[in-house]
Amino acid sequence: MVAVLKALEMAPEQNLEQVAKRAELNESTALRYLxxxxxxxxxxxxxxxxxxRLGLSLFRLGTKSIAHRDVVTAAMAVMDxxxxxxxxxxxxxxxxxxxxxxxxxxxxPAPTRKGAVPGDSDPWHATALGKALLAAMPDExxxxxxxxxxxxxxxxTTFTTEADVLRDLQRTKSRxxxxxxxxxxxxxxxxxxxxxxxxxxxxxxxxxxxxxSRMPYQRLEEIGVAMIPGAAQISRALGG
Numbered sequence: 375m376v377a378v379l380k381a382l383e384m385a386p387e388q389n390l391e392q393v394a395k396r397a398e399l400n401e402s403t404a405l406r407y408l409x410x411x412x413x414x415x416x417x418x419x420x421x422x423x424x425x426x427r428l429g430l431s432l433f434r435l436g437t438k439s440i441a442h443r444d445v446v447t448a449a450m451a452v453m454d455x456x457x458x459x460x461x462x463x464x465x466x467x468x469x470x471x472x473x474x475x476x477x478x479x480x481x482x483p484a485p486t487r488k489g490a491v492p493g494d495s496d497p498w499h500a501t502a503l504g505k506a507l508l509a510a511m512p513d514e515x516x517x518x519x520x521x522x523x524x525x526x527x528x529x530x531t532t533f534t535t536e537a538d539v540l541r542d543l544q545r546t547k548s549r550x551x552x553x554x555x556x557x558x559x560x561x562x563x564x565x566x567x568x569x570x571x572x573x574x575x576x577x578x579x580x581x582x583x584x585x586x587s588r589m590p591y592q593r594l595e596e597i598g599v600a601m602i603p604g605a606a607q608i609s610r611a612l613g614g
Contacts, residue, residue: 381393388425416429468578474579501581509568511576521536533557551565
């Protein structure tokens with residue numbers, strides 16, 4: 375299928391014979407691939423000429439990819455600085471399609487109990503990344519996300535009711551950063567801050583996480599305070 379997409383890249387619109395020839399496929403195989411790609415709007419067929427062209431979904435995917443690459447680029451200096459200063463893992467996530475999805479993770483050189491992997495999704499109510507985003511959203515949007523649930527219990531300290539999470543979000547707003555106090559993984563603590571995009575929307579979040587043994591509350595406060603100007607720097611780089 376990739377060969378078909380690469381073939382369509384060579385001209386604005388092409389007939390089946392042209393696509394098959396450029397993709398080095400027979401016409402029946404090329405047609406099968408084209409129709410399959412069309413189901414996902416990755417390929418379009420001109421209803422008048424019957425010719426094929428690249429679909430709008432490719433443009434949307436490309437646009438999202440560029441946007442994500444931009445925020446990673448904008449965040450790297452801040453992430454590197456936090457890793458060097460505190461020696462704990464630093465994570466960058468995005469609010470995408472109702473989920474908190476990890477974009478980039480810098481692992482601590484010291485042993486940790488959890489290694490984050492780009493592409494992983496975090497629970498809204500039990501992680502510093504999720505709670506940082508929720509606290510920065512309009513209240514109605516945050517309540518809608520929590521109501522969609524479920525508010526699963528991961529550890530004995532996980533907040534599992536909407537009222538408890540909302541109270542914790544108020545604390546996040548007051549201090550300027552969120553905390554995950556062994557709420558997602560026992561023995562792991564984390565602090566997080568939201569990052570606003572060029573429209574001022576809290577679309578991204580940054581966190582620092584480490585074992586409880588290395589993250590007493592005083593250090594959580596120190597890291598959280600240090601993250602606030604870093605998040606603002608990234609937001610400014612995005613046009614916020």
